Each structure stands twice: as structure tokens, then as C-alpha cells.
Amino acid sequence: MPDYGKTKVVDGFTALRAIQQGKGSKRNESNERETREPETVKPEPAARPSGRGIGRTVMPTKFEIICYKCGFEYCVTGRADYTYCPKCRERLERTDHVITGALTQNLVTVGKVHLTETASIDSATVVAREFILEGTVKSGRVEVTGMLEIGPNASYTEKLITARDLRIPAASKVTLRSHASYRNVEVMGRLKAKLRATGVITVKPGALLKGDIRGAHLVVEEGGGVFADLVIEPDKAHEAENDKGVPAQKTA
Amino acid sequence: MDSNTGTSQTTIAAEVEITGTLKTSGSIQVNGKLNGDLQADGDVTIGKSATIKGNLNVNSVSVAGAVNGNIAAKDRIEMQTSARVNGDIRAKRLAVEDGVSFVGKSEVNPSGVAASAQSKIESKPEPKPLSQSEAKGEDTKSGLFAKR
Numbered sequence: 001m002p003d004y005g006k007t008k009v010v011d012g013f014t015a016l017r018a019i020q021q022g023k024g025s026k027r028n029e030s031n032e033r034e035t036r037e038p039e040t041v042k043p044e045p046a047a048r049p050s051g052r053g054i055g056r057t058v059m060p061t062k063f064e065i066i067c068y069k070c071g072f073e074y075c076v077t078g079r080a081d082y083t084y085c086p087k088c089r090e091r092l093e094r095t096d097h098v099i100t101g102a103l104t105q106n107l108v109t110v111g112k113v114h115l116t117e118t119a120s121i122d123s124a125t126v127v128a129r130e131f132i133l134e135g136t137v138k139s140g141r142v143e144v145t146g147m148l149e150i151g152p153n154a155s156y157t158e159k160l161i162t163a164r165d166l167r168i169p170a171a172s173k174v175t176l177r178s179h180a181s182y183r184n185v186e187v188m189g190r191l192k193a194k195l196r197a198t199g200v201i202t203v204k205p206g207a208l209l210k211g212d213i214r215g216a217h218l219v220v221e222e223g224g225g226v227f228a229d230l231v232i233e234p235d236k237a238h239e240a241e242n243d244k245g246v247p248a249q250k251t252a
Numbered sequence: 253m254d255s256n257t258g259t260s261q262t263t264i265a266a267e268v269e270i271t272g273t274l275k276t277s278g279s280i281q282v283n284g285k286l287n288g289d290l291q292a293d294g295d296v297t298i299g300k301s302a303t304i305k306g307n308l309n310v311n312s313v314s315v316a317g318a319v320n321g322n323i324a325a326k327d328r329i330e331m332q333t334s335a336r337v338n339g340d341i342r343a344k345r346l347a348v349e350d351g352v353s354f355v356g357k358s359e360v361n362p363s364g365v366a367a368s369a370q371s372k373i374e375s376k377p378e379p380k381p382l383s384q385s386e387a388k389g390e391d392t393k394s395g396l397f398a399k400r
Contacts, residue, residue, distance in 0.1 A: 220348035
């Protein structure tokens with residue numbers, strides 16, 4: 001019996017066979033069409049007004065994390081109890097702490113630490129992303145990779161605390177006796193210091209900034225007071241950026 | 253000059269260069285170059301293209317250009333982003349935008365004494381040492397009772 005799998009020669013017989021095969025497939029399609037349910041034409045969805053939905057998206061909060069082991073800086077979004085440093089794979093705790101008593105053990109976190117008025121740090125090392133100082137730092141060391149906030153009743157020795165940014169709340173009156181260097185400084189109360197800032201110095205309404213100030217950017221809002229020797233040079237900000245990420249090292 | 257309100261506003265164009273002291277009892281806007289002092293009883297506006305080499309003694313000033321000299325304002329000093337100030341400033345109120353270049357001394361304390369030509373930096377007087385009687389906690393009421 002000849003093999004009809006592949007047609008190698010086109011002759012009358014193969015042509016007739018092809019026609020019959022085509023007729024047969026068309027017949028099958030028409031039968032299927034009759035049995036199929038009639039298609040309904042779905043109306044096109046109404047055109048969405050442009051811009052709708054934008055603005056309702058809520059972006060999760062971003063946190064700037066500095067690994068306390070290798071110093072690598074990166075951002076994380078959202079809340080989690082811990083994170084892993086992408087560089088050294090160190091597990092970094094992100095828990096926030098509120099200290100109400102005497103702290104004698106080391107505390108290391110990339111979260112926030114709040115030292116209340118009745119609390120104290122005695123012979124302990126505290127590493128945190130944000131530190132609210134309202135109590136007493138008797139001895140030990142406090143390293144803040146982000147913002148340091150000094151409350152009105154805080155008691156501390158300047159050389160024990162290093163921080164990247166500084167915030168003086170409205171009720172605080174702070175005098176820094178040694179030369180201080182920060183990235184950003186935000187003054188809402190009173191600050192008297194010999195200060196160097198690589199970022200922005202912001203003086204809010206009702207605040208007063210005194211001393212010897214050297215920085216890249218200064219913003220004074222209406223109602224803020226400045227009684228100081230100032231050297232504000234935004235053009236030299238690129239030189240100051242070399243100090244980025246280096247916490248202030250205060251000398252006694 | 254604004255005929256409706258009666259206030260006068262002088263404008264120094266950007267192409268103008270003045271050498272000498274400029275005095276006005278009204279308001280003035282400087283867009284050109286001034287080599288000298290400026291005294292105005294009204295409001296002064298230093299434009300972006302303005303360059304002033306001298307001292308300013310004004311009621312209030314808004315600086316967007318370059319000033320090489322001291323600024324004394326009775327009311328307000330405003331420094332805009334493009335301002336370049338090289339000198340001391342003294343005023344009752346101050347507003348500084350980001351990007352300002354400023355080298356000098358600032359004496360602005362909104363909650364303190366108003367700025368004047370002879371104002372000095374205020375400092376709290378040192379507490380007087382307690383007398384012996386005060387230290388002992390004795391009654392130190394003056395007047396008739398003390399003499400008894």
C-alpha cells in the first residue's frame with residue numbers, strides 16, 4: 001500500500017485529496033458553530049478618567065538603615081522586626097526601645113531608642129538609628145546612626161554621644177561646649193554651639209541659634225532667630241559631602 | 253510712581269551703574285550695580301542681577317542678588333535662593349531660603365530687643381554672689397523690718 005503521509009509529488013490524486021480534506025474541515029467547523037452558544041458582544045468598559053486612582057496609592061514608609069557592623073547604608077520600606085544587611089548579611093534588629101530605668105547592658109538596634117527622664121545609661125553601649133535623649137548618660141557610649149534628639153532635662157557628657165543628625169525640640173536649651181559636626185541640624189528650641197553641618201541647618205519659628213555656625217545650607221523660617229557668626233556656602237557642599245556618613249567625633 | 257496709593261517706588265534698571273550714596277524716603281528696587289551705601293526709609297528689593305558694594309540701612313529688604321556690605325533693617329531681612337551676602341546683618345526678623353550664600357555675623361532675635369545701630373549682643377548678667385546672711389537663710393527683708 002502506498003504511503004499517504006507525505007506528498008512528494010503533486011498530481012491529480014493528491015490535489016483531489018487535499019480538496020476533500022479541506023471540505024471536511026469546513027464541514028466540521030460549521031457543525032461546531034451551530035452547537036456553540038451565540039457570542040454576546042460585551043460592551044467596552046467605560047474609559048477611565050485619566051489621573052483617577054493616582055494619589056490614592058499609599059507608599060510605605062522608607063527607613064534609612066546603616067549597618068552597625070560594616071557601615072553599609074541602604075533603605076528598607078515598611079515595618080519589620082529585623083532586616084539583613086545586603087553587604088555583610090548581618091541580622092539587624094529593628095525593634096524600638098523605651099528605657100525607663102537604668103540600662104547597664106548593651107543595646108544594639110537599627111530602630112528607635114527613647115531614654116525617658118527617669119532613665120539612665122551606665123556603662124553600656126547603645127547603638128540606634130534614632131535616639132531621644134531625655135534622661136542621663138552617666139557612662140558608656142551612645143552611637144546614633146541617624147537623628148539625635150536632646151530633650152530639655154537631658155544630662156550627658158558630649159564625648160559619650162556621637163550622632164549623624166541633631167534635633168533640638170521646642171522646650172530644650174542646649175549648649176554644646178565642644179566643636180560639633182553633624183549632617184543635618186534642626187533647631188526648634190535654643191542651641192548654642194560651635195557647629196559644622198554638611199547638610200541643612202533649619203531654624204524653626206521661635207527657635208534661636210547662637211554661636212559659630214559653618215554649613216552648606218541654611219533655612220531660617222519666619223520667626224526664627226540667629227545670633228551667630230555664619231559661614232554658609234552651598235557651592236562648597238560637594239567638599240562637605242566627603243564627610244557624609246561619618247558621625248561626629250567629639251573631643252573633650 | 254503709583255498714583256493710586258501715592259507711594260513711590262524707584263527702580264534701578266539692570267544696565268545702570270551708580271557710584272555713591274543712594275538715599276530715598278520711599279521704596280526702591282535695585283537691579284543694577286551700586287558702589288556705595290543705600291539708605292531707604294521704605295522697602296528695598298535687591299534683584300537677581302543686582303550687585304551692591306556698600307552698606308544697606310533700610311526698613312526691610314529682600315535680597316536676591318549680591319551684597320558686599322552690612323545690612324541693617326528696622327524690620328525684616330529676607331534672603332532668597334540666589335542671594336549672596338558677604339557682611340553682617342541686623343534686623344528684627346529674618347527669613348532665609350535654601351541655597352543662600354552668607355558669610356558674616358547675624359544679629360536677629362525676634363523675641364529680643366529691636367535692632368538698632370548701637371545694639372550689642374545681649375547677655376544675661378552674672379548672678380550676684382549671695383551675701384553671708386542670704387547664704388545662712390536669714391530673713392533679709394529690707395526696709396523697716398531689717399532695721400529693727
